[in-house]
Amino acid sequence: MKVSRILRIHHEDALQELRRFLSAWWQRIELDGLLAPVELPDHAGTAPQVINCLEDLKFVNPFLPMMQTNSAPMVDAMTRDHPDRRFAAMLRPCEIRALVELRKRNRVHTPASAAGNHQNSPVLIGVDCSGTCTAAEYARQLEQCCESVLSRAALLYGCHDDDLPYPVRMACQMCDMPTPLGADVVIGSLDIAPQGHLLVISSNEKMDADLKLAEVTDGLASEAEVRTREIAAARLSEKRLSLRSELINKRTWQAEDLNSIMAMFARCTLCADCLDECPLYDGELSGMLGVKESHQRTNPLLTELVGVSRWLASCSGCGMCQEICEHGVSLTPIIVTLSHRIQQELNYKPGDPDQRLPWTI
Ligand code: SF4
Ligand code: SF4
Numbered sequence: 337m338k339v340s341r342i343l344r345i346h347h348e349d350a351l352q353e354l355r356r357f358l359s360a361w362w363q364r365i366e367l368d369g370l371l372a373p374v375e376l377p378d379h380a381g382t383a384p385q386v387i388n389c390l391e392d393l394k395f396v397n398p399f400l401p402m403m404q405t406n407s408a409p410m411v412d413a414m415t416r417d418h419p420d421r422r423f424a425a426m427l428r429p430c431e432i433r434a435l436v437e438l439r440k441r442n443r444v445h446t447p448a449s450a451a452g453n454h455q456n457s458p459v460l461i462g463v464d465c466s467g468t469c470t471a472a473e474y475a476r477q478l479e480q481c482c483e484s485v486l487s488r489a490a491l492l493y494g495c496h497d498d499d500l501p502y503p504v505r506m507a508c509q510m511c512d513m514p515t516p517l518g519a520d521v522v523i524g525s526l527d528i529a530p531q532g533h534l535l536v537i538s539s540n541e542k543m544d545a546d547l548k549l550a551e552v553t554d555g556l557a558s559e560a561e562v563r564t565r566e567i568a569a570a571r572l573s574e575k576r577l578s579l580r581s582e583l584i585n586k587r588t589w590q591a592e593d594l595n596s597i598m599a600m601f602a603r604c605t606l607c608a609d610c611l612d613e614c615p616l617y618d619g620e621l622s623g624m625l626g627v628k629e630s631h632q633r634t635n636p637l638l639t640e641l642v643g644v645s646r647w648l649a650s651c652s653g654c655g656m657c658q659e660i661c662e663h664g665v666s667l668t669p670i671i672v673t674l675s676h677r678i679q680q681e682l683n684y685k686p687g688d689p690d691q692r693l694p695w696t697i
């Protein structure tokens with residue numbers, strides 16, 4: 337059973353409270369490093385980095401609505417290079433989904449944390465996510481306000497039914513899982529921060545005890561406090577599901593308007609940056625792109641199509657493929673439409689650690 341604890345926010349500063357908590361927790365469990373979104377110099381947003389000393393926790397900021405890359409593959413790299421150390425990773429829900437899928441595909445070498453006490457298993461800390469901006473939009477927003485205003489706006493989301501005061505990426509508008517699944521610990525903020533408190537939710541009692549969370553939080557959360565966040569998450573999820581159906585059903589993305597899709601791809605230079613950026617892509621399109629010889633197989637096209645379906649079944653919906661494209665190809669609606677059709681067909685929820693990959697026995 338999950339254990340939900342409270343972190344009381346003082347002076348309406350949820351970020352400081354989180355940093356204080358991380359600092360106390362780091363010392364309590366003798367952490368060696370933390371992969372987290374870290375503020376960059378010159379107001380350039382955040383980027384995932386591994387922090388190796390306590391002092392640098394003052395740069396951690398998972399609330400800033402910006403995401404430059406899906407850091408799921410970095411989790412494995414961090415632990416593989418230093419198998420004797422104890423690490424944690426703070427990820428957004430779509431990054432955890434990607435990590436879970438990578439693990440199912442045996443592309444992650446460290447086992448799931450299983451109570452965070454495996455020397456080689458990072459503790460996964462998930463954070464609620466109200467959505468992130470494109471880099472261009474983020475820069476535009478910063479011309480009008482500062483980082484703390486943006487972080488606060490992101491945290492306020494869920495407290496009411498209004499839209500965010502800035503546009504989030506299309507992938508985020510369609511992301512119906514804004515709360516982390518498969519994390520060891522979740523930092524819950526929807527509908528409760530920045531004025532009130534944050535929730536620190538561990539996946540079970542053993543995890544809660546092993547990670548010594550009782551020693552660094554302000555007591556157990558009440559049922560009402562837990563429920564408030566759950567209601568906000570369900571409301572947000574429902575809103576995004578309906579947005580997604582609306583966007584997917586737009587005539588532009590239907591088969592009869594193939595011309596529009598072809599015209600958009602006319603800008604594509606086949607540079608493959610989008611594929612390189614995808615945490616889950618593993619060469620499934622290389623035969624079609626002529627990178628490898630596939631004509632010796634019995635049924636190459638069919639084999640390639642099955643491979644593509646398998647890749648898209650695991651798509652975490654992070655939208656980083658579109659974010660990296662310098663030629664303005666709008667990949668997200670196509671990827672989301674295809675991946676959701678495939679996931680529905682297979683009755684598969686990417687990122688659910690309890691669900692087996694659909695084509696395995
Ligand atoms: S896709 Fe979802 S989890 Fe990822 S940044 Fe957007 S809203 Fe957050
Ligand atoms: S990054 Fe853009 S231009 Fe490059 S292959 Fe992908 S869609 Fe085409």
Ligand code: SF4
Nearest residue numbers: 614651652654655657
């Ligand atoms: S295909 Fe795009 S949206 Fe899906 S996991 Fe890869 S980068 Fe993310």
